[in-house]
Amino acid sequence: MTDTTVLPDAEACAPSSTHAIGQDAATTVAGALKSLADPLRLRMLSAIATDPRGESCVCDLAELAEVSQPTVSHHLKVLKDTGILASERRGTWVWYRITPARQRAVAALLDAFAPAAVSDEPEQAEARAEALRDMDARVTRLAEELADELSDLNRDLVIAIVRESYAGLVRSAKVTQHLIPLTERFARQRLADLTRNREAGVPQVLFVCVQNAGRSQLAAALLNQLSGGTVIARSAGSTPASDVHPHVRSLLTEIAGDQDAETAFPKPLTDDAVRAADVVITMGCGDVCPIIPGVRYEDWAAGDPALASPEGVAAIRDDIETRVRALLTSLTN
Template identity: 55%
Template sequence: MSTPTATHPAHESCVATRVEAHTIAPELADRAAAVLKAVADPLRLRMIALIASAPKGEACVCDLTELAEVSGPTVSHHLKTLKEAGLVASERRGTWVYYRVAEPYQPAVRGLLETLVPAAGAERAPHDIELENVDRALAAVISSLTERFPEIAPTLVDRIVRESYTGLARRAAIRQHLVPLTRHFAWQRLEDIRKADAPAGDYPPQVLFVCVQNAGRSQLAAALLHRYAGDRVVVRSAGSMPAASVHDKVRVHLDELGGDEGAFPKPLTDDAVRASDVVITMGCGDVCPIYPGKRYEDWQVGDPALASAEGVAAIRDDIDGRVRGLLGDLLPDLTLPPIRKASA
């Protein structure tokens, strides 16, 4: 009867050496696992994708808050996780903080977005043709706006158009109108940039209304002000977390007021605040950057999102009275139509 052959210590050492040669060192595995854990959260993965694909490779914290309907502290928590993992670096410039992928991880993030993410969605139908059509349409928009704003660098026009499309596309419910809406929004942004860069010009007063979704209160306020003042006041509206579309019960009132193509939810931009003389917030908290020399007001107005049709009508009447008061300050000589009878 044979007896088992004892394993020689030298043999065990040789096997261990071969195994170690074909795997990752423990300390490197720990580090890599920490990085993978940081991007394993869906929202953080979308954040890092937005940062990596943004113009100039950086994104403002205001852009990142638009990715999901979460609170500011939640966004800050996710960004802190990415920073602690070493994936992103931040820099404060003026009133906003900008984030970019940390240089050592740029190739890894690019590989992640170009290989793993497409592989995860491989079963979906390809959209190459659609993307090519969109790119051609955006190129036409860029060309026309470059001609319209010759004093603004073509590279900036290009960036504003593409940023505008990306910002609107994130929440768009119907995509076939995205290009014309992008043109309108980019045109507004370029107008604001031109005014902000040359503030000494002869401009009419400019008012910015801001709420959370830009789907109700701020849209009504902007439509009412435009209805009464016309071109004598430049009016903008925006949302800190824009919705996919204007609320249906609000749309009825916008149609009655003669709403135009501007009646769609738009993200808040720093340029819109810089170009405005009056900034009015409605239930969105402290989201607007503060610039000296501007008039800031917070209107405590009901939210039409969950209101009945009668409730929305009452909110419109409340906003109507406030808009009339504002115009009494901005355009004292303006004759306003009689106050609409309160809805039953």
């Protein structure tokens, strides 16, 4: 029998291997992923990464599960051996912290990959694509209407901001039915940012985290409630999620009421939002914001309520409220 198998064109196939991760890098990454392939290790890593002190004592970590002290020490040693953790003995206890070289990787794991991995919302790709095909005309109409209304601003600028705002939101949107009103709100805020005179208005605080679906939304809601209008708080995300996490939405309802909670939505981080802020606070997620002269920057290592137990969510809320109250005092006194 004659073999009629057709071999693929060598020239067409050859370049693909050149884009693969290198062997040494793959070995290192695989080792790190293997060290993380245990639920207790992930919980301990999360506890360390979000501890307000920047480190955790082994005695605190032992409370995460009903296991023996040697078992806890074993798991921590695994993470330490792969370079994720560093340790320091003080008296009878050992303290652990994320090594500086691994902080961004840990933040990406806990704030982007983990929430996406546990999400049970199915992707309705075909229905979404069909809805988006009908959206362009509506965006164009919205841009024209806003340009007519805001006649004191450059018309081309208004139209461009509306289209950019829509593009920023649509990347993460799974449900398209609210995209036009959300685009209008986001565009209006961006145009206000462009024209804001920092000296003339009340202080503005911008809270930033990766998905803008959890702690940054919660911090902004608490500050707006506690300030009574003396400070304006907003939030944004470097890689915004499609919606606010249900755990957080229930907290927003308690804080601000049903109407305000329903209108909360993840928003992309923009340079204009940073420029308009008096204070920018990242939520311990490894985000890097543009450095704008005159803007005050802080980083709060806060836990992620999207991944926490009900008790953990309550503790995170209380921790953020304590920080918000201190911030409010510094801004209004």
